[in-house]
Amino acid sequence: MNAATLPFRSAVILGAGLMGRLLAVTLAQAGCKVELFDAAGPEADGAAARVAAAMLAPLAESAIAPPSVVRMGHYALNRWPVLLESLAAPVFFQRAGTLVLWHRQDAPEAARLARMLAHTGEVVPELPAMKSLDAAGIAALEPALGQRFAHGLLLPEEGQLDNRGLLAALLATLQAMPNVQLHWQAPRSIDDFDAGETGQPERVIDCRGLGARPQWGALRGVRGEVIRVHAPEVALQRPTRLVHPRYPLYIAPKPGQVFVIGGTEIESDDMSPASVRSTLELLSAAYSVHSGFAEARILEIATQCRPTLPDNLPAFRQPRPGVMQINGLYRHGFMIAPAILDVAMELLATGHSALASRFDLAPSLETVLP
Known part of the structure; x- marks a missing residue:
């Protein structure tokens, strides 16, 4: 995907945890101007992703997860090497079962x-x-x-990666990109922006996890x-x-x-x-x-x-035009993040996602339009 396939050229991302960093890198690689805001610092001290084992184990997790999450996890196992290859530093990854x-x-x-x-x-x-x-x-x-x-x-064939190594590699990649601005100790809400208005970002993407609870009460x-x-x-x-x-x-x-x-x-x-x-x-x-x-x-x-979220499943929301919220990754963040990333990029590009239907995410979509 490149800038020509996106209907916007600038985006603000709220939350520099796993999903926020993945989306920031992917959008910047597509030619988009990205500003990333986080309430904590560059070490991801406030992110759930920092305190994790980062196991990529869809069959093991099926003891508590429904088939849709298992499918996302299986999909992600093959996507992770591709995503890791594009980063500025190597990240430990294995699939030894x-x-x-x-x-x-x-x-x-x-x-x-x-x-x-x-x-x-x-x-x-x-x-x-x-x-x-x-x-x-x-x-x-x-x-x-x-x-x-x-x-x-x-x-x-189940796998794992080094969660902190990944967060650091994503950070190094973002720091090296001229079209990315990083704002630390800078908490922001979706209410601080008017997406699409003059002088404002064209898109706002909220990946704040529990930080989004004031705007998403079910969390x-x-x-x-x-x-x-x-x-x-x-x-x-x-x-x-x-x-x-x-x-x-x-x-x-x-x-x-x-x-x-x-x-x-x-x-x-x-x-x-x-x-x-x-x-x-x-x-x-x-x-x-x-x-x-x-x-x-x-x-x-x-x-x-x-x-x-109440059903323990990830979800997308569009509270108003130009604003996308992604949340509810629960304990499966690393396992399903590439699947959620690819769904988000499809939605941002076209307003529709074939992957969302494949992963039973369609019911969570509330008219997410480009």
Whole structure:
């Protein structure tokens, strides 16, 4: 897409989290003049995207996500490499699959999960089929785990990326673009602009997440807690999920022997520090997967609230001509962001989106016109 295919030449984007940065880069690459406003600083300190594992796991997430989100996630797996290739710095990305494990006492819950994933495979047949593993199969994938677990599942071709590396690469790309202006510590609302009027941007795109709640009252926060550790004694090659009595723990290996451990999901917009209970449960569960976590060093215990709509699905709105709002990515932000980006670009270019229908997003569109 280039400037000739867009019916506008200037845009303001509110919110420099994941979606805001992706849209800013894409529009600027298309020749559009872009101004990006964010209430925080360039490190994305206020963004939910900074506190995430950035796993790209549509089949794994189907345990809580509907087929439309699964399809978005599957679509995005092939789009991410293309998007990453255009950035000013490399970003860690892999597609080595997701490993699902469980302790003997949690076998009934694991069987229930396997049935759910099998049903997803029937509903979304384009997904690679999951594979059942015995101890030898687990050891072949992760040698350190073969003696700890007798059974597991491999969800092939699922992936992950480095969320903070991506945010930094998007920032570096934007900073190098002459047609982009970045405004930090500069909170703005859609009410601060008159899109299309003289001296105003032709389009305003609101990607503020929970920051948009004054204009989108249905938004709520869903709290997540994430622990980042440096664990030189742990060798894991792919994201690993542990079937857990209260929530599905995940361990995502990042470059430099850093691991992101998380899984909590609390219906609250409380942004206070993580509780002792959650911290103990996450670290104990990680230790039960690999004893090397006992000597890990805790780098960070972080909390953040994900912007969520009542149906837990993403949505687009046009509150008035020239203004688009994108929100409600919930816990699936990195997994579905390329799909949401491509839908947004189709809508901005023509007012219509074939992808929106493919991903069951059409009901959320309220006459988004170019």
